[in-house]
Amino acid sequence: MPWRCLIIKELQINGEIRAKEVRLIDHEGEQLGIVPIEKALQIAEEQQLDLVNMAPNAKPPVCRVLDYGKYRYDMMKKMKDSKKKQNTISVKELRLTPNIESHDLNTKAKKAKEFLESGNRVKVSVRFRGREMGHTEIGRRVLDDFTDLVKEYGQVDKKPKMEGRSMTMFFGPLNEK
Known part of the structure; x- marks a missing residue:
C-alpha cells in the first residue's frame, strides 16, 4: 500500500x-512550561527541529519540539501496521431451493465450510417460486439438514426467517477462545 494513501491529521x-x-x-x-511563541520558535530553531502544535484546542496550546518529518513517518508506519492487523469479516451468500437433491446440498455445505473456516459469515437462503410458497416447511427442513452438515464448522447466528419469497439463515464461524 503506498504511503500517500494513508491520511494522518495534519x-x-x-x-x-x-x-x-x-x-x-x-x-x-x-516540560519547559508556558512560554511566548517567539521563544518557543527560537528554541526549536536552535536545536534545528520543528515546533509542532500537538493539542491546538488546549488552553494554552501544547507544542512540542521534534523532527516533524520523522514524526510523520513514524505515525504513517503505525497506521499501516494497525491496518495490517485488522481482519475484515465478509458475508458470503449461498442460495438453495426447496427441492434440492442431497448431493447438491452436500456440495453447498462443503462450500459453506470453506467460507466458515476462512472466518467469513455465511448467509443461506432458500428461494420459493410459485406454488412452493405454500410449502415453506420443506424449505425449513432443507435449512435444518444444511445446519446438521455445517454445525462442526459454524454456529447459527440468526434462525431461519421468511423475508418475502425467501427464507434466510445466517451462520458464523465457531469462536475458538
Whole structure:
C-alpha cells in the first residue's frame, strides 16, 4: 500500500501556529512550561527541529519540539501496521431451493465450510417460486439438514426467517477462545 494513501491529521508547525503563548515540551519529553511563541520558535530553531502544535484546542496550546518529518513517518508506519492487523469479516451468500437433491446440498455445505473456516459469515437462503410458497416447511427442513452438515464448522447466528419469497439463515464461524 503506498504511503500517500494513508491520511494522518495534519498538525500546525513552526510559523503556522497563531497562539501568543504555548505550553512547550522539548525533544526529550520534558516540560519547559508556558512560554511566548517567539521563544518557543527560537528554541526549536536552535536545536534545528520543528515546533509542532500537538493539542491546538488546549488552553494554552501544547507544542512540542521534534523532527516533524520523522514524526510523520513514524505515525504513517503505525497506521499501516494497525491496518495490517485488522481482519475484515465478509458475508458470503449461498442460495438453495426447496427441492434440492442431497448431493447438491452436500456440495453447498462443503462450500459453506470453506467460507466458515476462512472466518467469513455465511448467509443461506432458500428461494420459493410459485406454488412452493405454500410449502415453506420443506424449505425449513432443507435449512435444518444444511445446519446438521455445517454445525462442526459454524454456529447459527440468526434462525431461519421468511423475508418475502425467501427464507434466510445466517451462520458464523465457531469462536475458538
